[in-house]
Amino acid sequence: MNKYAKEFFHRGLMFGGFGPIVAAIIFLILSYTIKDFSISAYQVFMSVISTYVIAFVQAGSSIFNQIEHWSVMKGLLCQLGSLYIVYVLAYIINSWIPFEITVILVFTAIFVLAYLLIWLIVCLCIKATSKKLSKKLV
Numbered sequence: 001m002n003k004y005a006k007e008f009f010h011r012g013l014m015f016g017g018f019g020p021i022v023a024a025i026i027f028l029i030l031s032y033t034i035k036d037f038s039i040s041a042y043q044v045f046m047s048v049i050s051t052y053v054i055a056f057v058q059a060g061s062s063i064f065n066q067i068e069h070w071s072v073m074k075g076l077l078c079q080l081g082s083l084y085i086v087y088v089l090a091y092i093i094n095s096w097i098p099f100e101i102t103v104i105l106v107f108t109a110i111f112v113l114a115y116l117l118i119w120l121i122v123c124l125c126i127k128a129t130s131k132k133l134s135k136k137l138v
Contacts, residue, residue, distance in 0.1 A: 004063050012060035019055030020048045043094070050090035057086040080115050087111060 027047075031037045039047075061082045065075040088107065091097045097107055 004067055007063045008060035011062060012056035015059035016052050016056035019051030019053070022055075023047045023051040046094050050094055054086055054090055057082055076119065080112070083115070084108070084111055 027039070027044075061079045064070070064078040064082075065072070067075060070078075088104065088111075091107065092099050092104075097103050
């Protein structure tokens with residue numbers, strides 16, 4: 001197993017547990033905001049497993065942007081693709097979105113726009129930090 005695959009699994013295992021914590025918080029909020037809120041044991045099970053897998057892949061896929069011999073675009077597209085597949089499958093399996101082409105297309109558009117917006121913010125922050133560090137060196 002190469003060093004990048006090991007790092008993917010290492011990061012996933014370190015941070016995967018945050019997914020079920022997020023699911024638990026959402027269920028708690030829903031229980032306070034929706035009268036007679038209840039979910040089945042199956043729904044809890046699927047939510048816990050799904051959110052663990054989402055968090056695992058979310059954390060692990062950050063390695064794609066650190067593979068030296070890959071272009072920035074290749075790293076971003078691999079991360080985007082892996083995240084999209086995991087999110088859309090989890091959302092459909094859990095019935096968080098219906099399995100309808102229109103809904104999936106809207107989900108896809110929102111997902112891609114959010115991903116690009118997050119990366120734009122990250123790039124701008126890195127650029128600003130880089131400028132500050134360059135000025136301190138001069």
